[in-house]
Amino acid sequence: MNDQAVFADFTRIGKRLFTEHLVGGNFGNMSARTDDGYFITRTGSYLDADPAQIVLMPLNGRVTPGASSEWRVHTAIYNAAGTHAAIVHAHPAHAVALSLLVEDEIFTIDSEGKMLAPTIAVVDGAPGTQELADAIAGALKSSNIVIARGHGTFAAGKDLDQAYLFTSLAEHCCKILHYTKLYQK
Numbered sequence: 516m517n518d519q520a521v522f523a524d525f526t527r528i529g530k531r532l533f534t535e536h537l538v539g540g541n542f543g544n545m546s547a548r549t550d551d552g553y554f555i556t557r558t559g560s561y562l563d564a565d566p567a568q569i570v571l572m573p574l575n576g577r578v579t580p581g582a583s584s585e586w587r588v589h590t591a592i593y594n595a596a597g598t599h600a601a602i603v604h605a606h607p608a609h610a611v612a613l614s615l616l617v618e619d620e621i622f623t624i625d626s627e628g629k630m631l632a633p634t635i636a637v638v639d640g641a642p643g644t645q646e647l648a649d650a651i652a653g654a655l656k657s658s659n660i661v662i663a664r665g666h667g668t669f670a671a672g673k674d675l676d677q678a679y680l681f682t683s684l685a686e687h688c689c690k691i692l693h694y695t696k697l698y699q700k
């Protein structure tokens with residue numbers, strides 16, 4: 516995939532994240548692996564913004580000025596020797612709310628969830644810290660989706676589409692858990 520096609524994916528997936536209320540304001544970030552490192556959205560940029568809001572980061576820990584403040588998470592995931600080639604970080608309300616009520620895992624109950632993400636790990640760590648980056652990278656070694664408690668989802672996959680789909684799936688699973696609890700009352 517050439518760079519222009521990757522940039523087009525950023526804008527397209529960014530728009531979907533907004534449309535589905537998976538992220539609001541200028542929150543969240545996305546990245547995609549490339550030969551020289553990875554492309555990542557700028558700190559404070561809108562996820563549906565144009566390609567001028569994307570910067571190239573190396574994987575050796577050097578920081579490109581303007582890169583998302585969550586770059587540590589992205590670097591840790593790509594360096595974890597997994598197969599993930601793209602990452603979507605969003606703030607879906609139901610997933611974030613439920614993460615505050617469970618210990619370290621959410622057990623999905625709908626058919627889609629049970630098939631694709633039977634359990635979703637919930638990890639701790641303050642935003643921007645190496646502790647959070649390591650916890651997320653560890654959880655994503657064997658899965659596509661994890662939730663940073665009280666903060667948001669980090670989804671990874673072979674491309675931005677797959678990372679977006681797992682973000683959407685996690686929020687859907689958490690909505691179903693929420694509604695089933697409501698209906699039981």
Ligand SMILES: [Zn+2]
Pocket residue numbers: 542543604605606666667
């Ligand atoms: Zn965030």
